[in-house]
Amino acid sequence: MALSVEEVTRIAYLARIGIGSEEAARYVKDLSDILAFVAQMNAVDTSEVEPMAHPLDLPQRLREDAVTEHNKRELFQSIAPQVEAGLYLVPKVIE
Amino acid sequence: MHTYTLKELATGLRARHYSSRELVRHFLDRIAQHNPALNAFITLTEEVALAQAEAADARLARGEGHWLTGVPIAHKDIFCTLGIRTSCGSKMLDNFLAPYDATVVAKCQQVGMPLLGKLNMDEFAMGSSNETSFYGPVKNPWNLACVPGGSSGGSAAAVAAGLTPAATGTDTGGSIRQPAALCGITGLKPTYGRVSRWGMIAFASSLDQGGPMARSAEDCALLLQVMAGFDEKDSTSVDVPVPDYIAGLNQSLMGMRIGLPKEFFDQLDSAMARALEEAIAEYRKLGAEIIEISLPNINLSVPAYYVIAPCECSSNLARYDGVRYGYRCQNPKDLKDLYLRTRAEGFGAEVKRRILIGTYALSAGYYDAYYLKAQKIRRLIAEDFKRAFETVDVLLGPTTPTPAFKLGEKLGDPVAMYLSDIFTIAVNLAGLPAMSIPAGFLDGKPVGMQLIGNYFEEGKLLNVAHQYQRVTDWHRKLPPGFA
Numbered sequence: 001m002a003l004s005v006e007e008v009t010r011i012a013y014l015a016r017i018g019i020g021s022e023e024a025a026r027y028v029k030d031l032s033d034i035l036a037f038v039a040q041m042n043a044v045d046t047s048e049v050e051p052m053a054h055p056l057d058l059p060q061r062l063r064e065d066a067v068t069e070h071n072k073r074e075l076f077q078s079i080a081p082q083v084e085a086g087l088y089l090v091p092k093v094i095e
Numbered sequence: 096m097h098t099y100t101l102k103e104l105a106t107g108l109r110a111r112h113y114s115s116r117e118l119v120r121h122f123l124d125r126i127a128q129h130n131p132a133l134n135a136f137i138t139l140t141e142e143v144a145l146a147q148a149e150a151a152d153a154r155l156a157r158g159e160g161h162w163l164t165g166v167p168i169a170h171k172d173i174f175c176t177l178g179i180r181t182s183c184g185s186k187m188l189d190n191f192l193a194p195y196d197a198t199v200v201a202k203c204q205q206v207g208m209p210l211l212g213k214l215n216m217d218e219f220a221m222g223s224s225n226e227t228s229f230y231g232p233v234k235n236p237w238n239l240a241c242v243p244g245g246s247s248g249g250s251a252a253a254v255a256a257g258l259t260p261a262a263t264g265t266d267t268g269g270s271i272r273q274p275a276a277l278c279g280i281t282g283l284k285p286t287y288g289r290v291s292r293w294g295m296i297a298f299a300s301s302l303d304q305g306g307p308m309a310r311s312a313e314d315c316a317l318l319l320q321v322m323a324g325f326d327e328k329d330s331t332s333v334d335v336p337v338p339d340y341i342a343g344l345n346q347s348l349m350g351m352r353i354g355l356p357k358e359f360f361d362q363l364d365s366a367m368a369r370a371l372e373e374a375i376a377e378y379r380k381l382g383a384e385i386i387e388i389s390l391p392n393i394n395l396s397v398p399a400y401y402v403i404a405p406c407e408c409s410s411n412l413a414r415y416d417g418v419r420y421g422y423r424c425q426n427p428k429d430l431k432d433l434y435l436r437t438r439a440e441g442f443g444a445e446v447k448r449r450i451l452i453g454t455y456a457l458s459a460g461y462y463d464a465y466y467l468k469a470q471k472i473r474r475l476i477a478e479d480f481k482r483a484f485e486t487v488d489v490l491l492g493p494t495t496p497t498p499a500f501k502l503g504e505k506l507g508d509p510v511a512m513y514l515s516d517i518f519t520i521a522v523n524l525a526g527l528p529a530m531s532i533p534a535g536f537l538d539g540k541p542v543g544m545q546l547i548g549n550y551f552e553e554g555k556l557l558n559v560a561h562q563y564q565r566v567t568d569w570h571r572k573l574p575p576g577f578a
Contacts, residue, residue, distance in 0.1 A: 008451070015409060015454040016416075017447055018435035027451060030509055034452055037510050038398040041468050044475070051470035052477060055287040055301060055526020056550065060330055075194050081423035088418050091429050 197294025276543020
């Protein structure tokens with residue numbers, strides 16, 4: 001399974017990772033190699049097999065719908081790149 | 096003191112041969128002397144360690160405390176430590192002071208184990224050689240031209256070189272066992288859900304599991320006793336009682352059925368196979384019955400893993416957006432530019448490769464062909480193990496295809512690097528517990544033997560490993576230059 005430069009560029013954009021054209025060419029090779037490798041999976045017929053999502057096949061636990069966590073905004077914002085008046089700042093989105 | 100096991104250190108503390116403060120000082124001095132050659136630590140926490148040691152000494156003086164009170168430890172830098180940098184080996188988190196402690200960290204602290212520092216690792220635990228770390232590669236104490244394995248390479252190298260008596264690691268596809276094997280130490284990857292993942296930075300959530308790395312099975316038992324247990328903060332933590340791992344260590348192996356998966360040995364290098372045959376002979380002498388078994392789908396484990404792990408990683412690592420914590424690019428011109436450049440600059444090559452593979456495999460139209468297919472194969476692999484454990488108690492095989500390889504040898508070829516985990520990955524897919532213990536040397540480099548157990552049978556694994564370590568001394572060997 002070989003990918004094209006265009007496909008790699010599109011995937012990188014979906015993943016929000018900026019890549020240049022030189023990098024894209026390198027990823028074309030790496031990702032195509034990996035996809036060729038994982039294609040070994042196709043050697044087995046799995047049409048009758050249930051997919052396994054959890055190693056122990058256990059359901060997710062439920063708990064009471066009660067407040068257990070307290071607001072730690074100051075602590076969390078103390079490690080943020082840019083905050084103001086208790087808000088996280090990003091470049092202007094709406095003109 | 097750096098050659099002692101945890102049990103010996105704890106005994107010495109209680110007999111007042113030395114204080115916890117003296118013990119911590121000794122290891123800090125060892126780190127100052129040897130870490131420059133190994134690069135095993137990312138962050139040293141000298142002041143924290145000394146303060147915790149004094150508190151431990153006070154507890155011991157009052158006749159209080161736990162078995163491990165006063166014995167120092169170092170954590171893989173994937174475990175969050177309150178107010179202390181938790182980098183996960185990445186530029187993305189180089190400035191990240193965790194706002195809380197991981198459950199594993201808190202448990203070690205409650206017991207009174209002073210924290211020496213945070214250990215180097217592959218970036219976000221993605222790697223098998225510790226070469227993808229933003230902080231540079233770790234060197235193997237047995238041969239400085241070789242890798243220590245990964246991703247818990249700093250943990251393995253630091254224990255092997257006597258820079259810490261024990262360490263924590265995490266294992267998503269072999270990241271405790273493979274470096275333990277390559278550095279000649281003992282490491283245990285518990286059953287999925289046995290040790291809390293709270294505060295352990297996520298890579299592939301259905302596979303990640305933390306565990307102990309130390310000099311011996313007995314030491315791993317002591318440490319697992321502290322680390323294991325139900326945690327309501329981790330939604331995948333399993334509420335199964337934690338047995339007394341120490342009490343079970345000395346059971347006889349008479350009649351124990353040890354299975355040899357033939358697929359592991361069919362493809363094994365003959366020198367590695369010879370080392371394991373000697374270990375198998377020891378087990379026969381101990382009274383175990385050796386039975387050949389088959390895991391027919393095992394060869395599909397690496398391909399399935401390299402779909403499942405990247406898919407889960409692409410989702411988990413979406414949180415690093417340069418907004419709430421961690422790295423942010425300089426002067427973003429708009430929000431899109433902020434995301435694109437923060438992630439381009441903050442992540443290294445292997446992490447990006449895996450995010451891209453995962454994004455592709457989960458993108459519209461490909462889900463059935465990749466993720467769903469891999470999950471079906473995951474079940475086939477888990478069923479292979481289930482069948483095997485109907486006839487045997489534990490499985491025995493190699494941990495790795497070769498001893499430690501050279502730095503740089505596999506860095507340019509992702510698939511070759513992935514294949515160095517060929518014997519460890521299936522265990523994570525099935526969620527089983529497994530260990531690596533030292534079983535000899537090849538060209539002066541340690542050889543690891545892997546033991547795989549049934550769900551929640553860590554105790555049996557530790558028993559089987561400990562009995563071998565009672566009659567062999569591979570686990571007591573020290574790398575020349577670090578003795």
